[in-house]
Amino acid sequence: MKRESIRWAVCLLLFPSANAFAQETRPAPANPVRPISLLAAPAAEGSTAIKPDSMSENGSGIAIKAETPSPVFPDSLMRNYEVEIFQNVLKLASLANFKYPEMLASAKAGDVNSIFKLLDFQRVADGVDALNHSVTCLELIPVVGDAPFGAAVARCSPKLKKLILERLMLAQARTKKTFLRQSLTNWAPITWAHLNGLPVPDETPQPAPGTELQPAGQSQGTNPGINITPAPTKRQ
Numbered sequence: 001m002k003r004e005s006i007r008w009a010v011c012l013l014l015f016p017s018a019n020a021f022a023q024e025t026r027p028a029p030a031n032p033v034r035p036i037s038l039l040a041a042p043a044a045e046g047s048t049a050i051k052p053d054s055m056s057e058n059g060s061g062i063a064i065k066a067e068t069p070s071p072v073f074p075d076s077l078m079r080n081y082e083v084e085i086f087q088n089v090l091k092l093a094s095l096a097n098f099k100y101p102e103m104l105a106s107a108k109a110g111d112v113n114s115i116f117k118l119l120d121f122q123r124v125a126d127g128v129d130a131l132n133h134s135v136t137c138l139e140l141i142p143v144v145g146d147a148p149f150g151a152a153v154a155r156c157s158p159k160l161k162k163l164i165l166e167r168l169m170l171a172q173a174r175t176k177k178t179f180l181r182q183s184l185t186n187w188a189p190i191t192w193a194h195l196n197g198l199p200v201p202d203e204t205p206q207p208a209p210g211t212e213l214q215p216a217g218q219s220q221g222t223n224p225g226i227n228i229t230p231a232p233t234k235r236q
Contacts, residue, residue, distance in 0.1 A: 072142065072146075072187045073142060073179060073187070077177075077179050078142065081142070081143070083104070083108070083136060083139045083140050083143060084135060084136060084139055084175075084176070085100070085101075085104065085136050086129070086132040086133070086135075086136070088128070088129055088132065089125065089129050089132050089133050089136070092124070092125060092129050093121070093124075096121075096124050098117075098121060098124070100121075103117055103118055104118065104136070104140070107140060107144060108140065108143050108144060110144055110145070110148050112148050112151050112152050112155075113152075115140070115144060115148060115149055115151075115152035116152040116155050116156070118133075118136075118137060118140070119137060119152055119153065119156055119160070119164055120156070120160065121133060122134070122137075122160065122163055122164055122167060123160065123163075130167060131167065131170055131171060131174060132174075133167075134164075134167035134168055134170060134171035134174075135171040135174050135175050137164075137168065137171070138168055138171040138172065138175055138180060139175060139177060139180065141187075141188050141191060142180070142187075146187070146188045146189065146190045146191055147190050149188070149190075149191050150188070150190035150191040150193070150194045150200070153191055153194040153195055154194045158197075161194070161195050161197075164195060165195040165196070168184070168195075189201050
């Protein structure tokens with residue numbers, strides 16, 4: 001009896017060690033559970049993620065990207081911008097009973113009908129006067145915006161569109177504003193599409209007439225942005 005009691009005591013002492021050894025030699029599970037890290041945890045749907053420096057935060061705390069539309073031409077080029085008109089063209093318009101300065105001022109305010117009438121005046125002008133009038137029309141586009149000018153072009157007949165396109169191309173070589181010599185597809189895509197019968201691209205917001213494009217030092221009571229070139233002594 002005493003010997004059996006000693007045997008049970010030895011078994012009780014060895015049982016914890018055997019159990020620990022069995023746990024150490026047990027194979028690891030196929031998909032071990034990894035510890036969860038708060039830093040590496042992905043953002044849950046609907047939660048706010050950490051935003052980079054280029055992101056800003058709206059009122060609800062959701063990260064949004066700040067996008068500021070840029071003008072077609074930089075302010076350094078549009079500062080003191082003036083649409084050039086020519087003395088001989090004014091004389092021709094007077095003979096044709098066409099109120100050229102008033103029509104130009106109305107067109108600069110964004111009136112599509114006035115822009116169309118200036119474009120339709122291409123049928124009256126001829127020779128050098130036609131090219132000079134085309135320079136005025138070309139320089140008018142950045143002031144009124146591509147979309148309103150293109151809307152006026154859309155009202156022209158196919159024959160008149162072809163004439164306007166040819167003369168605008170020639171006007172780009174005559175204008176003193178060299179930055180307007182870039183392809184119209186770059187800075188007036190809507191006008192270019194209407195002139196060539198192409199699909200019209202999406203319209204982009206244009207600066208309102210008389211704001212960013214208004215020449216410095218001019219009052220609203222005058223006709224800003226009009227520069228009359230005197231007639232040359234000899235026809236060129």
